[in-house]
Every structure is written in structure tokens, then in C-alpha cells.
Amino acid sequence: MNECVSHAPVDSRAEPATPAWMAVFSLAMGVFGLLTAEYLPASLLTPMALDLGVSEALAGQAVTVTAVVALFAGLLVPGLTRGIDRRLVLLGFSTLMIASNLLVACSSSLWVLLVMRVLLGIALGGFWSMAAAVAMRLVPAALLARALSIIFSGIALGTVVAVPLGSYLGGLYGWRSAFLAAAAVGGVTLAFQLLTLPRLAPTGTARLRTVLEVLLRPGIAIGMFGCVLVHTAHFALFTYIRPFLESTTGVGSEGLALMLLGFGVANFAGTLLAGWLLVRHPRTTLVLMPLLVGVAALALVLLPASLPGQALLLALWGMAFGGVPVAWSNWVARAVPDQAESAGGMVVASVQSAIAAGAAGGGVMFSLSGINGVFIAGGVLMVVAAGLIALRVQVPGHAGAAGVALHV
Template sequence: MTTVDTPVPATGGRSPVRGWLAVLAVTLGIFSLMTSELLPVGLLTPVGAALDVSEGTAGLMVTVPGLVAAVSAPVVTVATGHLDRRVVLVILIGLMGLANLASAFATGFAVVLAARFLIGVSVGGFWSVAGGIALRLVPAEHVPRATAVIFGGVETASVLGVPTGTVIGDLSGWRTAFATVGVLGLIALACMLFLMPKVPAERTVSFAELPRVLKGDAGVRAGIAITFLVITGHFLAYTFVRPILQDDGIGDHMIGALLLTFGIAGITGNFIAGALVAERLRQTVMGIAVVLTVAMTLLALVDTDAVTAGAVLILWGLGYGAVPVTFQTWILDAAPEATEAASSLYVSTFNLSIALGALFGGFAVDGLAVTSVLWIGAALAVLALLVPVALGRQERDHDSG
């Protein structure tokens, strides 16, 4: 998460309570943004049917914002380098809210894609700026916890935002789901306006730092490769989990509940990984790859009903829920002297992988079969498993040499 802020803690005179309220406002903003980016995962079928496009084409609703966010993360940060960070965050969250409301009233798929483009700008820019904002809001001793809370917004959106949006869509229609997220973003905007102090820009991370970090550290390169493989594989399959479940004969009324089960398992996976990464980081990364491989393979092989599908989605959720905290920790540990530049690469890779997963998953669904995305996703997870193995071998060769 490329940050424009210097590592200066919040001023001693500022109320910790006011600072924490500001942190919660930012967390609500990033939760609504990430939920917005991933919301179409649970709504592909009804949106495609309503706007007369195939499920593969509807997957562009995930591809477009992911691609745009991958670019906008560094670009927005550098372009707004002299603006108050509160102003930047407010503008970006407002843009997201209006874009979702436009989607809710869209009469054609082109309007939805234009709105999804604007959401990509918002997601990339907001995440990159918000990544280091806790440093400016709370006293120094509270910064680690405040940062964890903000990133918890990303995690919670990933594992709970989509299922909740799907449930809303099933009960009241997909337009209501988009409108709900848009209104949530506008509520976050109001909270930031009233609860955040001014946060003047201090400095920016230059574009020149990014290739230097990637070229100079094998650990960063490995972390970026693992992120690319796991996130691409996950979203290649998970974007189309609704039609996969429908092909197994599971009714629409059950899919929202199953995705909510996935989300609850994901929160559990996050806590499990949080307890493991300090001492067993590499093993946790490899465990994630194994769990995701097994889950996708089982869903492809087993003729599921609601119970067996729920069991597989619990396993899948445990694996994916562990991803953000584990991969972010890997990147920060690999580049302790260049955390801002390394994290910006991680944000761009994460969002690019979401986009590519949804894009190529759409090609596979339209050109092969719905279940093909599970096999491809599992194959990418297996490749991710090999990266830390290769890195360990390289480190041993270096030490022995």
C-alpha cells in the first residue's frame, strides 16, 4: 500500500478516542470499497440475465475494476501527492458511492462497466493512501493495532461483503445490492468528513523505487509471484462459484447462505493465520496453497448437495481467509527497509490478479465448461506451492556457497 505519509505518529495533543473514530471511519470506507469491487461475484447470473449478457461477459464486472485498481494504486498516490489525504479519501469514496448508485439504475451493461471503471480508480487510490494513514491518526503505541483494524476492512469485505451482498440480491434484487453498497460508501464519506482530522501530505513514493525493490530482493519477488498465482487462481474459480453451484442443482435460495458460510470460515482462517505467521510464515503460505488446491479439486470432483458444498466452501474459506494477513506479512518481512514500495507492488499485483482471474475464468466458462475454472484454479495454487520451496532451495545454496 503505497503511502504518501512520513512515519510520524499522531500529535501528542490529539485525543486517542477521536483518532480511533477516524480509524473506524477509514475502515468502513475500505470495507465498502472492497465489497464493491467483489460484489458482482455473487450476482453474475441475475445481472447477466437482466442485461442480456453471458456469465462470462458479466465477469468483466470484476475484471475491469481490478485492472484499473492495479494501475490507479500508484498513479493516484503520486498524482495527488500534494493534497490533504482526508480530501483524497473523501473524493475517492464519494466516487465509489455514486458509481454504485449508477449501476443500480443502469439500463445497459455498458453503463455498468463504466461505473465499474470508476470503482477501480477508487479502490486502487483509496487502498494505497489508506495503507499508512493510521500513522497519522493515533498515538504511536496504537499504530500497529489501528493498522490491523484498517486492513481488517479489506479482509472482512473479501470474506463477508460478497455473501452479504448476494443475500441482499437474492432477497430484493441485484439493483438493491448495488444501491446498498453505494449508500454505505456515502455513509463512510460522512464519517470521514466529521471524524477525520486534516492529514497534510508529506512525501510520495516515486515510481523509480518500485523496480529497484523488485529487482533487489528475492523474497519480494517470491511474495509477488505467490500473490499472483494464488489470487488469480482463487478468483478464476470463485468469480463463477454461483453458476458452479447451480450446475450441481443447488437452488438460488441456498447460494447466499453457502457464500455466507464461506465468509465465516474466512474470518476463522484469518485468526488462525494471524496466530501462525509470526513463527511459521513460510509453512502458512504453503498450507494456504494446499488447502485451496484440495478445496477446488473436491468441488470439481464431488457431486455436491447443499451439505457437501457447504463443507467444501468452509475449507475453501479457511484457506482464502488466511491470505491477506499472511501475504502482507510476507511482503513486509521481505523488505523491512522499503515497506512502502514493496507494499505498493503487492496492492497492484493483488488487484491485477483479481482482474485476470475473472477475465480468464470468463473465457474458460464460455469456451470450455463451468467446472474448468476449478481445475485451472487448483493448478495455479499448486504452482504457488512450489515458489517457497524454490526460494528455500535458493537460500540454502547461497548459504552453502
């Protein structure tokens, strides 16, 4: 694959004659590195809070800060960097990711840590808003579906690895070691991107106005509202998963790592299952996945606590949520086929605002009613979101590429 070392400019208007697969894999590595860094606090909340001398609810705002910054970065960074080679912009995001993880590992207080997480938010939002558009310039149109599926696989792999590995390293060497490991992953990603990404001349396309125009199309706003509800509920639950498991069963760090590994493996399986289901039953998939997460969350609180039972419910949750990003990406591709790039920015803003709202709302519920209150509220919100999607969200007819865009 000679394209892996080619830094020749890529015409922003012409379809590439040959696929740059190694460059596509470098984008998947970027997704993996960013997701790993974003999710780490969920597995390290207890030791981070203890070391920094703050409550777990307050430490959970490390997720909120990253998500809020990513929300605005997803909308603004592409426009602010529109005159810069996209290769340089993507390399800049990887550099910010490395710097954020290194500085978080050295943080002496929560406030310093939160400022360092701002850097990650910029990289996260900017990268996600541009990833699909860059993929379209790396492969011919006929291969775009496969390229997107490779990039999306970084989400599932990050879910499998980040949380259990963070919990395991945190238990052995302290929570800071997990962020040092994430910085090392970022270093490998940056080196691979330096070798594989071609020059990508900027297009100068403005995005914010188009995103707003897309949102005003019939049926789009209610669909994105359903997407926001689902992600808000999930991240309210997921941010506080460690204190919940510790308080209900007293599981240790090694047992916690294994349970979270099971969650991640099930999440990866759910991603593959959703790709198969979406071709046949797109509406059912949109409704069923959040409904299963809601049922699992409520069952974790209402059923008698046992390690095997909670491990199974956690795996059900992971499997069901693995299909959620896939299902909503498929919905957007079908609903807005003519403005896929702008719709990508809209999804970034929606999901990141939901992550921020979920982490912040979960912290409020934790403070007011304890960890069980977080899981009851999150489970109910998931069930409500599934009902809204079933009743109000329209799923456009089958579109060939969109229906299979997430198959590897």
C-alpha cells in the first residue's frame, strides 16, 4: 500500500482513484485514542476523587468539561481552521490529546485537571466533526461504506479497552498511570498518522449555518432530540458505574475490571449486531436498544445484588448501547443524504451536549438521592426516550449504502 507514505496533496473536489486504507486506519486509531481518554474518568472516579480531595460527583465533572468543550469545538473548529491543510489539523488534534493526558496525569488539583481536559475536548469535537468528511476524500465513493465502518470500529474498541484497562492500571499503579498509558496510545497514533495521512487541501466550507438549516428540516429536530435523550441517560449512568458497583456488591478493582471488560466486549458485539439489524429493521433497532439499556439499569437497582447477576445486566447494557451510535449514524445518513458532512457536526453537538448533561445531571442526582437515584432516573429516561422514538421519530426508507455503512 504505497499510499501509506504519500504526502501528496489530495484534490478536495476529485474522488480518489485508489483507496488510502492505511490513512483510514489511522483515523480509526484517532477515534480509539480519543474515546479511551474521554472514558477513563468513568473507571477511575473513586481513586481520582480520593487523591484530589473532592467528592465523586465533583470528580465526574471531568467528563462534563470535556463534553461541553467538544460540543462547541465540533461546531466551530472546522470553520476556524478552514484555511489549513486538514492533515495538519488532524495531527494537531492528536497532539492535543497527548498533551491533555500527560498534563492530567501531573495535575495537582481538580481545577488544574479540568483545565487540561479542555484540550481533550477541543481535539475530540474537532476530530469527530471532520472524520467522515476526511474519509470521503481518502477512498472512492464505492468504498466509503467500508471506510466508515473501519473508523466506527474505533468506538467499540475504545469501549472494550478503555474502561477495564483504566480500572486495572488504576488499581495496580494509581489512577495517573492510566492517563500516562493513554498518552502513549496517543503517541503511537500521532506517529502512524504522520506516516499515512496525505495532504488534504482545505475546502473553506462554512458549517454552522448549514447545520442549523439541516436541523430545521421536517422530522430532524425531533429525531435529534431522541438521540440526545438516549445519550444523556446513558452517560448519567455510565459516568457513575464504578461507585454503583462498589456500593452494591463491594467488588474490588480486579473484579470491577473484569465486569467492565465484559461490558466492553458486549458493546463490541452489539455494534456488529446493530449493523445486521439495521438493514432489516431500522425502526425496531432505534427503539429496542435504548429500551434494553433502561430495563438493565432499573434491574440493577430493583433486583437483589449479586456479582453474576450484575455482570449479566452490565453485559446486556453494553450490548444494547453498542448499537446506539450505529443506529443514529444510520438514521442521519438516511434522513440527510445530501448534507452528510453538516449532519455530522449536528450529531457531534447533540451527543456531546448529551454527555455533558448526563454527567452533570448524574452528579446532581448522586448528591440529592445517592447512587440508586442516578440509576433509577437514568433507566426511566431511557424508557421514555424509547417511547418517544417509537411514536414520533420517522425512519426514512432504506438507502442502500446507508443501510450497510457500518458493516466491516
